Amino acid sequence: MDPKARLRKAYKQKRKDLGADQRRKYSHVITNQAFSFLEGKPEVEHMHLFLPIDRLYEINTFPLLDQLLAVGKNVYTSISDFDSGEMKTVKLLEKTLFTKDQWGIPIPDQVELVEKHLIQLVFVPLLAYDLKGNRIGYGKGFYDRFLKELSPLVEKVGLSFFPPEKMIEIESHDISLDSCITPDEIITFS
Secondary structure: OOHHHHHHHHHHHHHHHHHHHHHHHHHHHHHHHHHHHHHOOOOOOEEEEOOOOHHHOOOOOHHHHHHHHHOOOEEEEEEEEOOOOEEEEEEEOOOOOEEEOOOOOEEEOOOOEOOHHHOOEEEEOOOEEEOOOOEEOOOOOHHHHHHHOOOOOOEEEEEOOOOOEOOOOOOOOOOOOOEEEOOOOEEEOO
């Protein structure tokens, strides 16, 4: 098994092993950390947020979504097209309702497509990351392709239950994070 596959498997298990109560507690702390992080960036009005896949034990980002909308931020997410490998960006509103697609990804019931050029910051899902901001996702490359379509000035912020690995091998198409928010700290990569 290659190193990335080994890390994917290990971190999926680590998430599961946390248990529902600990994941809920950590998600709450990460939400507060992310909100504090954004208070230091008042110029950021347009952000992209991944929505949690329950079966993959991801960080619950719905509380962060609610807080961002409550203070008037523009929040977007994406709908993945698994045939083309593309992500379509859609706007989220306070009244947005969600259903889950066949992979368990929350999808807005009413879709308002928007231009990606509005996005200033992306909260990036990940399984693992390292001290330089290199990340490992699920291996489909959706976010790497999506991030390549955005301005290089867009801030890329990971959310993780765990501290970084020392080093992750990267490939030419991988895009690294600018920061990562965990329950214990906010890490900024140079």
